[in-house]
Amino acid sequence: MKTKIIDGRAMAAGVRERVAKLVATLKDRHGITPGLAVVLVGDNPASRIYIRNKGKATKAAGMNSFEHRFDASLSEGDLLKLIDQLNKDQTVNGILVQLPLPDHIDDAKVISAISPDKDVDGFHVINAGLLATGGDGLVPCTPLGCLLMLKKYAGKLSGKNAFVIGRSNIVGKPMAQLLLKESCTVTIGHSKTRDLRAECLRADIIVTAVGVAHLVKGDMIKAGAVIIDVGQNVILAPEKGEGKTRLVGDVDFEAALGVASAITPVPGGVGPMTIACLLKNTLTATLKQHGIPERELV
């Protein structure tokens, strides 16, 4: 079987272009420019890169980007005060606090302080609850991106067996909810799952969000399955030279070729779609806050 390699970069470019067009129309017709505030506490190098990329992408889509950077000593109280100001600021339509936060700050407390209407990460319990009960809230960006890819590459989702590996609040659980909403028969795997292989082999769709390189091997994949690999794992790459590393997913990509009908590569699959969906969510939040239906801009 020929395996389609899903080009996340190209798909993300399409999403970003559509968002930019709608943002331009929103400005023309209503004089509104969506604004995204991103908050970074501490000096995590990966977080700094994410924040820089998010800022660039926000501006490229024609939106305002407000960056708030603090050193790791910022108190929880001061961070909560900032969130309160951003909640009240009419020019800010989306708020994203980059995780992880330093140990002395309670992530859950900070996330629950963000107004659910501006929670473009979709992590607030209100948004998680809306997703679980079929409501219309903001959906976490990574699973939203995965769903868009599945809608394009897995055909009709209804009735398919979907196996989501990982049960985190930011990827696994919302992914499972989204697939359930699409009428898939959903199974969730995790570190205590007894027979990962058997569960994988029953699946028409596998979404992995674990963080273990090559967890899913070629002989664990049903012929024709569609695979979305969210995992990001840095492994040693002796072929590139001593001490060199490379980024891989949770799936043995090479072994999946010829078995799966489609698969996302790492890098270049889910990652770019996550940022594109952040922009999409910022636009969605802005439109909701102003009571403007998206169809009015199309």
Ligand code: NAD
């Ligand atoms: P997490 O650590 O919160 O959750 C990992 C999950 O994997 C847990 O539910 C755990 O039960 C499960 N697990 C661990 N070992 C397992 C095993 N041997 N078999 C089956 N399940 C196992 O992780 P997360 O925040 O959801 O992230 C998961 C991965 O996705 C990481 O590699 C992360 O870097 C990546 N990620 C990528 C993006 C992106 O945009 N590409 C976004 C978020 C996360």
